[in-house]
Amino acid sequence: MKLLVCCLMIIVNISNNGKASIESFTPTSSSFLFEDTTKTTDSSCYRPCKFNVKPRRCHYSFVIEPTIQENGKPAIAINGMTPGPPINVCVNDVIVVEVKNKIPDQDVAIHWHGVEQKGTPHMDGVPMVTQCPITYGATYKYAFIASAPGTFFYHSDSVSHQSDGVYGSLIVNQPQPLEPHSALYGYDRSTENTLLIAATFPQLLTGNLEDASRMQPTALAINGDDEDFKIFVMQGFAYRLRLINAIAIECPVVVRIEKHEMVVIATDASPVKPVVAKSVQIYPGERMDVVVRASQETGGYWVKARGLGACAGLRADAMLIYSGFNYTSMLQQGQNEISHDSELDSGSAVSGQMLESFKNAAESPDPETVYLGIDKSVVDFKEKDVDFRYISDAIPKKPFYPASLALKESGVVQINGKSFLYPNSPMLLYPREVKADFTCKVGEESKNQEPQCVLTMEPKEEAVELALVNEGFGSNDSYTFHMHGFGAQVVATWQNPDGKPISRKDFEKMIEKGKVDRNTRNPPIKDTFVVPNKGYTIVRIRLDQGGSWLLECRACSLSSLPTAVLINVPPKMPKSIIRSLAKCGNYRPPDVLLN
Numbered sequence: 001m002k003l004l005v006c007c008l009m010i011i012v013n014i015s016n017n018g019k020a021s022i023e024s025f026t027p028t029s030s031s032f033l034f035e036d037t038t039k040t041t042d043s044s045c046y047r048p049c050k051f052n053v054k055p056r057r058c059h060y061s062f063v064i065e066p067t068i069q070e071n072g073k074p075a076i077a078i079n080g081m082t083p084g085p086p087i088n089v090c091v092n093d094v095i096v097v098e099v100k101n102k103i104p105d106q107d108v109a110i111h112w113h114g115v116e117q118k119g120t121p122h123m124d125g126v127p128m129v130t131q132c133p134i135t136y137g138a139t140y141k142y143a144f145i146a147s148a149p150g151t152f153f154y155h156s157d158s159v160s161h162q163s164d165g166v167y168g169s170l171i172v173n174q175p176q177p178l179e180p181h182s183a184l185y186g187y188d189r190s191t192e193n194t195l196l197i198a199a200t201f202p203q204l205l206t207g208n209l210e211d212a213s214r215m216q217p218t219a220l221a222i223n224g225d226d227e228d229f230k231i232f233v234m235q236g237f238a239y240r241l242r243l244i245n246a247i248a249i250e251c252p253v254v255v256r257i258e259k260h261e262m263v264v265i266a267t268d269a270s271p272v273k274p275v276v277a278k279s280v281q282i283y284p285g286e287r288m289d290v291v292v293r294a295s296q297e298t299g300g301y302w303v304k305a306r307g308l309g310a311c312a313g314l315r316a317d318a319m320l321i322y323s324g325f326n327y328t329s330m331l332q333q334g335q336n337e338i339s340h341d342s343e344l345d346s347g348s349a350v351s352g353q354m355l356e357s358f359k360n361a362a363e364s365p366d367p368e369t370v371y372l373g374i375d376k377s378v379v380d381f382k383e384k385d386v387d388f389r390y391i392s393d394a395i396p397k398k399p400f401y402p403a404s405l406a407l408k409e410s411g412v413v414q415i416n417g418k419s420f421l422y423p424n425s426p427m428l429l430y431p432r433e434v435k436a437d438f439t440c441k442v443g444e445e446s447k448n449q450e451p452q453c454v455l456t457m458e459p460k461e462e463a464v465e466l467a468l469v470n471e472g473f474g475s476n477d478s479y480t481f482h483m484h485g486f487g488a489q490v491v492a493t494w495q496n497p498d499g500k501p502i503s504r505k506d507f508e509k510m511i512e513k514g515k516v517d518r519n520t521r522n523p524p525i526k527d528t529f530v531v532p533n534k535g536y537t538i539v540r541i542r543l544d545q546g547g548s549w550l551l552e553c554r555a556c557s558l559s560s561l562p563t564a565v566l567i568n569v570p571p572k573m574p575k576s577i578i579r580s581l582a583k584c585g586n587y588r589p590p591d592v593l594l595n
């Protein structure tokens, strides 16, 4: 990863200095983020990215509130839209988003998924970790640099808000000559060729979480629910498409385009060695950039997205339409033909963890391996009455502590035997206010008797290797994890061919016997990766920026307790920045949620 990071830096440097005299944007303090000098409207930051041009400040205003869509379905929308406004900027632009929460009785925070937040860890959007939650009626101003190019998206940190519609695309473009695979395509139109894939539910999840275990998604949607999304192409040309799985629950999605192959060129925001694929499989939160060439007869072709896991059997379609083709008839006939398609079988689909990074990784010493054993178990939570500012996605039946949640039958997914507890005070900003009895450390979990604690780790070295082992004693599910703040080298993914669970001892034996193969030469660099059931995923992270960074399984936590580890990396936040931020204030969960 060193190498890729260094390449990204070089790329950034070239666009800054290369042919170029862009003003340096090195953040010495983040105060400059708040100077509104060259305010722009939403769309004006989308432009061809050029050398020798000053980065812009791209200003957006989001009002998040429940709405009824034109199709009659309820949603939580941003400025009345779901998905929310697309953000399309050039690398090094400053993105400023003022978020106003108008969801009654709900707290909000917006996470910029995949954005590394270099120098701005307080903009990562995790309530009670990197910021105070945005309470009803309040506004929080996010401001951060689009420091790396690629395909990102944003979403409410809450699984239920995201599922109800609070998400949108965030694409960071760069000058075409810097794109490693630009020779493969003629068009990279991020405003028109980005496909956000979501799952839709029959009713809002927000405020209904006690029911959520019974609440199944009923359809998939591509760029919203209204009609088939259309991609217009000209015969003979190649197009870069950006596919984003914006689903918050455990729904991998397989995408295929009738009669067209795709060439995968990036996963998450990192370029990979191009791979030809008939279909691709994308996990929740994952992104994949593919090139498709309009090499067939003039016509209309279905782009088919099919759900797996919790979305098994669900589908959504978009249309790839060649210019000059009258697709009216296709809309009428097409739908019937596309229900059976054996090529959407996930077995042959290309997935992000199989790919190789475009550039080889730099040689570096093997970091220390930290074991994170993931499994589902039935846990006996005792009654507690602790006043926490932010509890979890799940809504407690009784005030303040999720101990009384009805989790006894279903079990919870834990890491090293612990459910994650959101701190009583944002860990990044006020670490000393976090109550010591509620924290626990990776490797020393037994010092805390509670099944739920603020599970943290403070790696001492510059790099760390995390062995995420999905032990599989209590569940047959695979889990998708998201790493905040860092691109992780995914050096190994493995599933036990015997179909037997793996204990910590088993894993340690495998390590001892040298049976764990790692690709340290050109591992894909990802912020979102799946940990297969009765298997493992091993990632390496270079801890090159201070902050409190969550490694979380978001999809694990709907109507359950959070599954996460918080990685604290020095240096701590400067006091001047902390002082400029709003304090959390006294909090009582609103009564309406507690009936």
Ligand SMILES: *[C@@H]1O[C@H](CO)[C@@H](O)[C@H](O)[C@H]1NC(C)=O
Pocket (backbone or CB within 6 Å): 326, 327, 328, 329
């Ligand atoms: C497209 O086809 C439909 C019916 O198949 C027809 O009614 C319509 O006039 C056609 N449009 C054009 C521009 O040819």
Ligand SMILES: *[C@@H]1O[C@H](CO)[C@@H](O)[C@H](O)[C@H]1NC(C)=O
Pocket (backbone or CB within 6 Å): 473, 474, 475, 476
């Ligand atoms: C997992 O699958 C096996 C074999 O199909 C089954 O026997 C077992 O009950 C399953 N376990 C869980 C927790 O569902």
